[in-house]
Amino acid sequence: MAVVLIYGLYLAIPLPGEKLARDYSQVILARDGSFLRVYLNSQEQWCLPPQLQTEIPDKLKTAVLTYEDQYFDRHWGVNPVAVVRAAYLNVKHQRVVSGGSTLTMQLARMILAQPRTLYNKFREVFLAMKIEAHYSKREILQEYLSHAPYGSNVRGYLAASYRFFGKEPKQLTWGEAATLAVLPNAPGMIFPSKNSDKLERKRNQLLKRMYELEIIDEETYELTLLERTPDEMLPFPLAAPHLTDRIHATHHRDIVETTIDTEIQYETNFFVQQHAAKMKEMGIRNACALVVDNRTGHVVSYVGSQDYHNLDQDEQGRVDGVVATRSSGSILKPFLYAAAIDEGIVLPQTLIKDVPTYFESFSPSNASETFQGVVPASTALIHSLNVPAVRLLNAYGVQKFYNMLEAAGVQSLFRHADDYGLPLILGGAEVSPWDMAQLYRGLAQGGRFARITYDPSEVLEPEQELVSEAATFLVLDELKELIRPGLEFYWKKYGDQRPLAWKTGTSYGHKDAWAVGTSPWWTVVVWVGNFDGESNKNLSGMASAGPLLFNIANILPEDSKELWFEEKAEDFVMVRICEETGFYVSSACPNTMEVKAPVHMRPMKVCPYHQRFFIDPSTGYAVCSRCWDGHQAAAGVLKFTPDINYYLRKNGVIVTEEPIHNPACRQLQEHGILQITYPVDRANIFLPKDFDGSHQPLIGRVATQFPDREMFWYVDDSFVSSSVSNPSMPLYLREGPHVLTVVDAEGNRDQVRFSVSRN
Ligand SMILES: [Zn+2]
Ligand SMILES: [Zn+2]
Numbered sequence: 001m002a003v004v005l006i007y008g009l010y011l012a013i014p015l016p017g018e019k020l021a022r023d024y025s026q027v028i029l030a031r032d033g034s035f036l037r038v039y040l041n042s043q044e045q046w047c048l049p050p051q052l053q054t055e056i057p058d059k060l061k062t063a064v065l066t067y068e069d070q071y072f073d074r075h076w077g078v079n080p081v082a083v084v085r086a087a088y089l090n091v092k093h094q095r096v097v098s099g100g101s102t103l104t105m106q107l108a109r110m111i112l113a114q115p116r117t118l119y120n121k122f123r124e125v126f127l128a129m130k131i132e133a134h135y136s137k138r139e140i141l142q143e144y145l146s147h148a149p150y151g152s153n154v155r156g157y158l159a160a161s162y163r164f165f166g167k168e169p170k171q172l173t174w175g176e177a178a179t180l181a182v183l184p185n186a187p188g189m190i191f192p193s194k195n196s197d198k199l200e201r202k203r204n205q206l207l208k209r210m211y212e213l214e215i216i217d218e219e220t221y222e223l224t225l226l227e228r229t230p231d232e233m234l235p236f237p238l239a240a241p242h243l244t245d246r247i248h249a250t251h252h253r254d255i256v257e258t259t260i261d262t263e264i265q266y267e268t269n270f271f272v273q274q275h276a277a278k279m280k281e282m283g284i285r286n287a288c289a290l291v292v293d294n295r296t297g298h299v300v301s302y303v304g305s306q307d308y309h310n311l312d313q314d315e316q317g318r319v320d321g322v323v324a325t326r327s328s329g330s331i332l333k334p335f336l337y338a339a340a341i342d343e344g345i346v347l348p349q350t351l352i353k354d355v356p357t358y359f360e361s362f363s364p365s366n367a368s369e370t371f372q373g374v375v376p377a378s379t380a381l382i383h384s385l386n387v388p389a390v391r392l393l394n395a396y397g398v399q400k401f402y403n404m405l406e407a408a409g410v411q412s413l414f415r416h417a418d419d420y421g422l423p424l425i426l427g428g429a430e431v432s433p434w435d436m437a438q439l440y441r442g443l444a445q446g447g448r449f450a451r452i453t454y455d456p457s458e459v460l461e462p463e464q465e466l467v468s469e470a471a472t473f474l475v476l477d478e479l480k481e482l483i484r485p486g487l488e489f490y491w492k493k494y495g496d497q498r499p500l501a502w503k504t505g506t507s508y509g510h511k512d513a514w515a516v517g518t519s520p521w522w523t524v525v526v527w528v529g530n531f532d533g534e535s536n537k538n539l540s541g542m543a544s545a546g547p548l549l550f551n552i553a554n555i556l557p558e559d560s561k562e563l564w565f566e567e568k569a570e571d572f573v574m575v576r577i578c579e580e581t582g583f584y585v586s587s588a589c590p591n592t593m594e595v596k597a598p599v600h601m602r603p604m605k606v607c608p609y610h611q612r613f614f615i616d617p618s619t620g621y622a623v624c625s626r627c628w629d630g631h632q633a634a635a636g637v638l639k640f641t642p643d644i645n646y647y648l649r650k651n652g653v654i655v656t657e658e659p660i661h662n663p664a665c666r667q668l669q670e671h672g673i674l675q676i677t678y679p680v681d682r683a684n685i686f687l688p689k690d691f692d693g694s695h696q697p698l699i700g701r702v703a704t705q706f707p708d709r710e711m712f713w714y715v716d717d718s719f720v721s722s723s724v725s726n727p728s729m730p731l732y733l734r735e736g737p738h739v740l741t742v743v744d745a746e747g748n749r750d751q752v753r754f755s756v757s758r759n
Pocket of ligand 2: 622623624625626627628661662
């Protein structure tokens with residue numbers, strides 16, 4: 001009686017903790033549930049987590065139970081008939097020919113993991129009955145098959161199915177199911193292939209039994225006998241390896257789902273490899289790409305390098321370019337243009353100066369090393385001109401732009417805004433392709449910036465609007481312009497069927513080539529260069545990264561009903577601007593036009609370039625209130641500053657001459673507003689050699705009552721440069737006499753004569 005009670009108690013107490021060690025391979029899944037990658041478990045085994053497949057496929061179940069335990073569904077852990085039969089057979093043959101074990105007992109043996117002794121056999125029997133008391137038959141079968149050894153370092157039917165047959169368990173044939181049924185009892189048979197005859201014989205015996213039991217028909221039986229047993233391990237799929245490494249290092253769940261789209265991932269990977277192979281001939285070794293679904297913020301393709309498997313010193317295939325921060329080149333310019341539109345600094349039509357300019361100690365030049373005098377903002381953006389971008393940033397404010405980038409998710413701004421200064425817009429800051437995708441997606445989302453993610457369960461924080469939807473629309477529309485120098489071929493290939501807003505960038509010293517494209521659906525970021533930072537004169541955003549961008553963009557599915565961003569009428573107002581300069585109309589502007597502007601745009605400056613003159617029609621002279629005679633007529637004249645005129649003329653533009661003022665007029669001159677303080681008039685200046693043997697420049701200085709006015713510097717009547725908020729200018733001078741003239745934007749001037757001698 002007591003024995004029965006104690007035994008009852010034993011059965012009633014749940015199994016201690018885990019049934020079997022939960023030591024599984026980490027499996028990282030694409031969004032369709034296919035494998036991106038499977039990692040070895042801590043025992044260096046392939047053992048897939050059982051949650052991957054909750055139902056044991058019928059063929060496998062039938063084969064296993066036929067082979068191991070025909071009465072599985074009926075016994076309670078131990079099959080007395082089988083035990084007696086086994087004992088009889090073992091005695092008869094004087095060795096162990098049959099264990100008489102049920103499948104539950106085999107599971108118990110796996111849990112106990114003890115040598116086969118009679119004592120342990122009893123423990124197995126008791127544990128098996130206890131297991132039966134606590135778990136359903138389905139759970140027991142699942143538990144057994146999920147952990148059984150299949151040979152080599154493969155555990156569990158899931159890993160075995162993929163590694164031996166390269167397929168999901170539910171696709172297994174009868175022959176494959178039979179192979180998996182016999183292996184756990186003889187796992188040594190799987191490899192090497194010299195054992196394959198033995199394995200095949202065992203499998204065929206099982207097939208025969210199944211045929212005799214009428215589980216399979218004759219035709220199936222005979223065809224299945226012809227199937228070969230596996231002779232090599234098949235690899236698990238491997239896609240987006242840089243991303244999976246990133247996940248493997250930070251996530252410890254057995255199964256990690258991602259937002260990766262297998263098809264886009266494989267295609268992108270192919271294009272990156274193909275493109276990198278071409279670039280290699282020019283000494284450009286590395287490339288990476290990222291594709292984001294704009295609607296969801298989900299990363300659908302992540303290619304960290306041109307070849308993950310190439311561990312060559314030069315190739316550095318393991319480096320994950322997607323998270324590496326690189327100089328941004330010109331690629332941040334669209335954000336500045338959009339922000340400057342909201343701020344009322346420019347509209348796409350507004351002229352920006354494009355002349356050599358000194359900003360404190362910094363003097364930007366354009367990639368072409370030419371200047372156009374003035375250009376509309378849209379042209380400046382499309383041609384990625386540096387001087388207008390720097391002027392725009394100067395007007396907008398470095399700190400403000402820096403704050404915007406930070407709020408938009410750029411995580412790599414390690415220095416203060418002031419330390420970056422104006423070069424921030426020319427690639428002074430380093431940004432990762434990941435953050436870049438976040439930025440451009442924000443542009444495509446109407447100025448609402450948010451995180452992007454590879455984790456489908458991540459709840460993305462609410463998006464914050466940093467730029468108005470109308471301003472982003474205007475900028476995206478400019479960036480859609482497809483005909484760009486050097487890419488005519490791609491324009492033809494890409495056509496205008498699927499518009500894409502895109503921008504390229506090349507970092508200083510030709511170290512990084514960027515190309516980023518965005519549409520209502522997708523953002524694609526491409527970076528090409530050398531991971532070790534080596535520069536290459538062949539490297540340019542347009543030629544090195546642009547083609548790869550278009551190859552990728554071309555394969556992305558599009559909804560033909562929504563190819564381009566919706567222009568929302570309520571976001572815009574019509575404003576009247578000067579037709580020639582793109583500023584708000586002043587009373588002097590002769591021609592005006594109406595254009596769209598964001599409804600909340602701050603008011604823009606009125607046209608600074610048209611001046612109203614009163615002309616005496618009989619003489620053609622301009623007259624003023626001091627010298628008019630009542631016959632004058634008003635006229636608006638386009639009057640640029642001298643430096644603009646200089647470059648306009650240089651580019652063959654006919655410049656309107658300012659009408660000459662009536663010579664008879666005694667108009668007042670402003671005096672003492674601007675004065676050259678160095679060199680002083682009639683000075684004789686000695687210029688020493690620098691350390692490197694070159695002659696030092698003479699630093700000219702002015703004192704002015706209006707330090708914010710732009711100043712124009714001329715030496716010997718040749719225009720040198722202009723300066724903004726900067727009273728000094730380096731002048732490189734020959735030996736001999738010189739004349740220095742400085743004129744401010746209002747026409748106030750001073751002049752000194754001096755001579756230079758050098759050693
Ligand atoms: Zn005007
Ligand atoms: Zn006058």
